[in-house]
Amino acid sequence: MTDLDDLRGVLALPPAVAFDAVDLAGVMRRGRRRRRLRRLSAAAATVVVLVGVVVGAQLLRPPAEIPVTTLAVSAARPEHGAAAPIGAVVDTGVQDPAGEVVLFFQSTAALHDSSPYELVLGHRTPGGVTAELATGSRAGFPGFHALTAGRPGQDVPLFGYYTGPATRITAEVGGLMYGADTGRVETLSATVFWFPRRDAAVFGGASTLPMNAYSAVGDALPK
Known part of the structure; x- marks a missing residue:
């Protein structure tokens, strides 16, 4: 017997290990599962990229x-x-020979669409x-109602009031913001403000001034 005959005999022998039949249905199911996972992963990556783009755009957007x-x-x-003050008399803390400078509201003749009171500057004296000094009556809607010149050498340079929940008042001069001192008159839901002598x-x-009013949480209020 030749070597070729020996090789043919070996090839003709049955395999030592029996192989199970191929589960075509299972193979197809696993293939479909892998394809779904790949598609879901790609979709999730796309969502992450889009969220990043939106957040980045919001961060880069200049503040309003x-x-x-x-x-x-x-x-x-x-x-x-x-x-004859209405509500609280607001102490400004400014002192001069006449006493302490104060601001308060008093009644005045009401005109059409106007409030029946006005802001007055005066002094608290022993008597x-x-x-x-009076600002005159102003319209009764919320917002600023007076920005009045005082007597800078004697009391305050400017004073006024805001109807509404303002806790901070600012004025802008030369690109700089100056904060006013404030006091509340809850009876009239008004905030009195004045700028210090300094x-x-x-x-x-100044004949005009850019003004802003803010709430206790820092929100800008209607003017």
Whole structure:
């Protein structure tokens, strides 16, 4: 017998290990499962990319500008007679020979669409509260109602009031923001504001000022 005959005999022998029949259905199921997983992974990656793009765009977007209202500075009207405050009398902390400068509201003739009160600047003296400068009555809707020039050498350079829940008032001069001192008169839901004496030179001669009002949580309020 030749070597070729031996090889043919070996090839003709049955295999030592029996192989099971191929499970075609199972193979197809596993293939479909893998394809679904690949598609889901690709979709998830796409969502992550889109979220990143949106968040990045929001971070890069410049903050919305706060609307500023420009108010005219009006001249105060001299006030004479006994003071009759409505609600709280607000102490400014400013002292002069006449006493402590105060701000308060008092009744005045109501006009059409106007409030029946006005803001008054005066002094707290040993004899009581005096009324010296008045802003005049203003419309009763929420917002700023007065920006009035005081007597910078004697009391305050500017004062006024805001109807609504304002806790912070600012004015802009030369690109800089100046904060006003404030006091609440809850009876009229109003915030009285005034600028300190140290700012007299800043506001001296100003005829208009950009103003802003903010709530206790820092939100800009209607003007």
